[in-house]
Amino acid sequence: MPELPEMVNYARQLSGCCAGKTIAAAAATRPRALNVAPEELTALTADRQLTGLKTHGKHLLLTLNDGASLVCHLMLDGYMRYAAAGEPDAAHPQVQLTFADQSTLGFYRIQLGHLHYFPTSDLAAIADLQGLGPDPLATDFTPAALAGVLRGRRAMVKAILMDQARLAGLGNRYSDEALFTALIRPDRPVNSLSLDDIDTLHAAIRGTLELAIEAGGGAEHPVFAGDGLTGGARSQCRVYGRDGEACLVCGHTLDVKRIGGRNSSFCPFCQT
DNA sequence: CACCATGTTAGCGG
DNA sequence: GCCGCTAACATGGT
Numbered sequence: 001m002p003e004l005p006e007m008v009n010y011a012r013q014l015s016g017c018c019a020g021k022t023i024a025a026a027a028a029t030r031p032r033a034l035n036v037a038p039e040e041l042t043a044l045t046a047d048r049q050l051t052g053l054k055t056h057g058k059h060l061l062l063t064l065n066d067g068a069s070l071v072c073h074l075m076l077d078g079y080m081r082y083a084a085a086g087e088p089d090a091a092h093p094q095v096q097l098t099f100a101d102q103s104t105l106g107f108y109r110i111q112l113g114h115l116h117y118f119p120t121s122d123l124a125a126i127a128d129l130q131g132l133g134p135d136p137l138a139t140d141f142t143p144a145a146l147a148g149v150l151r152g153r154r155a156m157v158k159a160i161l162m163d164q165a166r167l168a169g170l171g172n173r174y175s176d177e178a179l180f181t182a183l184i185r186p187d188r189p190v191n192s193l194s195l196d197d198i199d200t201l202h203a204a205i206r207g208t209l210e211l212a213i214e215a216g217g218g219a220e221h222p223v224f225a226g227d228g229l230t231g232g233a234r235s236q237c238r239v240y241g242r243d244g245e246a247c248l249v250c251g252h253t254l255d256v257k258r259i260g261g262r263n264s265s266f267c268p269f270c271q272t
Numbered sequence: 273c274a275c276c277a278t279g280t281t282a283g284c285g286g
Numbered sequence: 287g288c289c290g291c292t293a294a295c296a297t298g299g300t
Contacts, residue, residue, distance in 0.1 A: 001278055058279080076278040077297070111296045112279075155289060164280080171279065241277095261291070263277085 002074040002219060004136070004169030005209055007060050009217035009230055010080055011053040014105070017082040017224055021099040022049050023064075030094035033107070035116040044068065044117055045097070056123060056135050057168025069121040071128045075112035080105065082224040108221075132168040136205050143202040150190045150198065157193065158186035159260040161205075170205070172262045173218070173240040178208040180239040185271045186264040187257055212236060239265045 002010075026041040028034055034041055049065040062070040072080070083089055085102035093106030095115050107115055118126050133149060134141050149166045150157075160166055161175040170178070179186050182204035184197060193201070212218065215232035222230050238248050243256035243265040252269040 003279095073279085075280070075296090109297075153288080159290080162279090172277090259290095262279095 001077055001171075001173075002079070003058060003171040003174050004055070005174065005212035005233060006217040006219045007055045007058055007074075007169075008137075008213050009219065010060055010223060011055050013223040013227060013230060014080070014082060015053050018050055018099060018103065018105055019052060020049065021101065021103070022047060023097055024100045024102075025098045026096070027098070028095045029092065030110070033095055033110045033114045035114070041117060045070070050099075056129055057132055057164060058171070059129060059132075059168075061121070061123075061126075063121045067121055068117065068119050069126070071116045071118060071126060072107065072110075073113050073128070074107075074110060075114075077220075078110040078113040079108050079219060079221045080223065081108065081221060082106075084225070087225060131165055133164060133166040135168050136170070137209060141202075143199045146202045146205075147195065147198050150193065153190040155190055156187045156259050157184060157190050157201075158264055160190055162260060162262070169209070172264070173237070174205075174208055174212065176240045176265055177236075177238060178205045180266060180271060181208055183271050185268075186259055186266050239267065241265060 023045045026038060026045055028038040028041070031038055036044065045064065048068070050062055051065045052063045054061050058073060060072045062072070083104050083106065089106065091108055093108050094110055095107040097105045116128055120126065123129055134145060150160060153160060158175050158179060161170050161178070162172065176186065178201065182201040184201060212233040215236060216229035217231070218233040219230050239254055243254045243263070245254055246252070247254055247267040247270060250267065250269050252267055254265050255268045256263050256265050
């Protein structure tokens with residue numbers, strides 16, 4: 001579930017909660033989610049300050065003041081939660097960072113996800129980020145850059161949009177939404193798109209992601225107690241998961257097609 | 273209970 | 287090499 005807007009929302013919310021805090025310890029009940037032993041993670045991060053949070057696609061980077069970084073990917077349904085000192089916590093985090101003031105940052109349900117330690121914060125030197133395509137919100141992601149990503153391909157446009165090696169950050173939900181906004185069918189072969197189509201698609205991708213970010217992303221769980229923003233984007237879906245229901249624009253029944261092993265919902269009338 | 277949904281990777285065949 | 291498909295991973299929801 002967590003796609004780019006959800007991860008950007010985590011970066012924003014957690015910046016307010018724990019940027020500047022000093023890490024005291026790390027613990028893991030699921031060591032497989034780490035790339036170092038739990039006790040080693042504590043040794044590597046203890047007394048370091050969490051200087052910032054940033055994202056590339058669906059990856060979240062927590063940078064430390066000694067130049068190292070922690071890279072998190074939540075995969076299917078992982079989530080993160082910040083808790084002030086002494087706050088009761090119903091769920092059990094599989095990985096947890098404890099700060100010097102006894103507040104905590106927990107990582108939940110990351111059976112398939114991970115939190116990896118790297119001795120660098122240089123994006124180009126972090127193995128987890130190698131081979132990823134451009135982040136669609138980066139300033140240099142222009143319509144021409146999108147055209148470059150699509151050039152020479154024959155695959156269905158949605159399959160390319162979800163391919164993290166070509167474009168980092170879009171999953172099933174936001175690719176469906178962006179294609180609906182762009183009035184392009186998800187099964188259109190990429191080489192059938194005109195330059196105008198690509199311009200429209202570029203604007204639709206940007207617009208869809210920015211709107212979702214401003215609404216707080218679509219995550220199920222609040223980031224901290226009293227978080228009233230996170231999840232606001234869940235009501236913005238116009239096609240994702242709505243197949244069989246009426247198109248909000250024309251009233252036609254939304255269709256569904258399997259693409260890249262995923263269900264794609266679209267309006268067979270609006271989208272061509 | 274069986275199945276499907278999510279993201280990613282690896283492997284297979286056209 | 288490109289493309290589409292499948293299985294595997296874990297879990298909760300129907």
